[in-house]
Amino acid sequence: GAGVSQSPSNKVTEKGKDVELRCDPISGHTALYWYRQSLGQGLEFLIYFQGNSAPDKSGLPSDRFSAERTGGSVSTLTIQRTQQEDSAVYLCASSFSLAGDTQYFGPGTRLTVL
Amino acid sequence: AQTVTQSQPEMSVQEAETVTLSCTYDTSESDYYLFWYKQPPSRQMILVIRQEAYKQQNATENRFSVNFQKAAKSFSLKISDSQLGDAAMYFCAYRSAAYSGAGSYQLTFGKGTKLSVIP
Numbered sequence: 001g002a003g004v005s006q007s008p009s010n011k012v013t014e015k016g017k018d019v020e021l022r023c024d025p026i027s028g029h030t031a032l033y034w035y036r037q038s039l040g041q042g043l044e045f046l047i048y049f050q051g052n053s054a055p056d057k058s059g060l061p062s063d064r065f066s067a068e069r070t071g072g073s074v075s076t077l078t079i080q081r082t083q084q085e086d087s088a089v090y091l092c093a094s095s096f097s098l099a100g101d102t103q104y105f106g107p108g109t110r111l112t113v114l
Numbered sequence: 115a116q117t118v119t120q121s122q123p124e125m126s127v128q129e130a131e132t133v134t135l136s137c138t139y140d141t142s143e144s145d146y147y148l149f150w151y152k153q154p155p156s157r158q159m160i161l162v163i164r165q166e167a168y169k170q171q172n173a174t175e176n177r178f179s180v181n182f183q184k185a186a187k188s189f190s191l192k193i194s195d196s197q198l199g200d201a202a203m204y205f206c207a208y209r210s211a212a213y214s215g216a217g218s219y220q221l222t223f224g225k226g227t228k229l230s231v232i233p
Binding site for chain 2: 031033035042043045048050056058059089091093098099102103104105106107108110
């Protein structure tokens, strides 16, 4: 595709439910990143993937958060047992490689936990 | 850990005028990248301009230019001939150039500056 795509655009869920957010990176990009944007915390790094290497999970806030990347392309961010503080915009980005390349962002998924 | 500070939460500029957004950062690294991203209400984060720390020449992209002062750890964005479409949140971001441990290749963002353009 022409750019990074994310789905759904908006997600409303009830506290305690699990949610899955999807990211489809730019074709040919080997690196993929997830960030969270909230009013209180600003933009925070969550996790990144590079090719078939083990992901860098150092930004995940708790073990309720996990992500996978299948076939080196599409990624899914899963939040289990959602809490109200998980409400935020989840942004995905991709780059051609990790080293020195610009990250291009998708439109984000707005998650609201009631 | 690196930090990025944007000291101007909000700014406004008259259409066709020039405005400068400030950004300072703290790092012990010598090689890194700096970025300005624009985020309109649509939420899409759009790259405005990028600067490599090893380059002394300031980056420019059409009406957008930066003033990169490495010793002062300052990276300001100048927008010339401001247009209504420039109204958005602007984020300054830092990224390491070399691996130094977990999270090395993440972008570290400032809190953002909301720019309004007055017709």
